[in-house]
Amino acid sequence: MHNCFVIPIYNHHDTIAHTVQQLLPFGYSVIIADDGSDAATKQVLAELASQHQQVEVITLQQNSGKGVAMCTAMQHAYQRGFSHALQIDADGQHDITDIPLFWQKSAQYPQALISGAPVYDSSMPIGRKIGREITHFWVRIETLSLQIKDSMLGFRVYPLQSCVDIMQRYAIGQRMDFDTDIMVRLFWHDVPVYFIATKVIYPPGGRSNFKMLRDNWLISKMHTRLFFGMLWRVPHLLTRRQRVKHEG
Template identity: 65%
Template sequence: MKRCFVIPVYNHPDTIAATVRSLLQFELPIIVVDDGSDAPTKAQLAALATQVPAMELLTLPQNLGKGGAVMAGLNRAFERGFSHALQVDADGQHNLADIPLLWQKALEQPLALVSGAPVYDDSIPTGRKIGRYITHFWVWVETLSFSVKDTMCGFRVYPLASCMQLFASKKPGLRMDFDIEVMVRLYWQQVPVVFVPTKVIYPEGGRSHFRVLRDNWLISKMHSRLFFGMLKRLPWLLWRKCRKTS
């Protein structure tokens, strides 16, 4: 395995430096994708790029959305010859103490997508909690499997060869629909999905880029696409399910 980190960033000037520096202990390359951020964030990123030799700054000319930034980072990682990339969000919600366990699971199953399975405390907004349960239901329908436990956590190790195969045939959504869609489509692609429990905290004063109307509409459209995609794959998914239970 040749490993790296990918961090998508959009307007997180207060947390990005701490996030990058906390990863230096792992002595792995870090690809930071500036998704058209504001001036304060760009200033932080420019300073980090000169201070942290392990960091590569990839600047997008305009804001594409989280999914677009992650795909740009994964593509860049593959171009540089990496086999696996661990995505870390820039907002400080992920428990970075779980990184060794994520990497260990990836080493044990190098063909798998290894994802955090969030364990929340009372800081999670009620609307987010309800939205997650709705998405869980639709993902179970789209995969015909309860083994896909959580598709909304962006704390995950991507097997890059499988991702490139997927992106060449069908690019997932560019915004908050990305995390869900890429996992479902990789599952359809017979990529194993492994989950690691991880604590997620919504800090007071934290900055979220989730736009309720826009992103819920995009996620609803995505679930419609995935549902009809499931219908086309229904015989194969049923056969796969029966084979696993036999």
């Protein structure tokens, strides 16, 4: 395994330095995909790249969405020879102390997608909670399975070759629909998925790039695409379901 971190960022100039500082002790490269951020964020990123040899910044000329930033960063990482990338947000929501568990699980199952199963506290907005439950319902239908405990958390280790193959075959969601879209498609192509329970917080005063109307509309369209894509995969998914049941 040749590991790296990938961080998509859009205007989180106040949290990215702390996030990167926490990742550096692991000794892996940190690839930051700047999704057309503001001047303040670009300045912080330039300073991080100049101060730390491990840090590399990829700059998208305009804001194109989290999905575009992630696809660009993962393809770049794969071309550089990395085999696995741990995606983590720039805003401090994710529990850095759980990262060793993610790498250990990935080393145990190198062909698998290792994802966080979020444990939220009372800081989670009720609107986001309802939206997640709706997505969970549709993902169970799209996979004909209860194996996907959560498809929206952007805290996971990707097997890069499988991801690049998926990106070359399909148009993956470009914004906040990315995380669910790529997980379902990896599942369809028999990439195992394992989950690790991890605490997630919504920091006081934190800045979210989730746009309620736009992103919910994109997520709705994504579920429509995935539902119809699931229909002709029903025989394969049912066979897989029976196989997993017997193996379990």
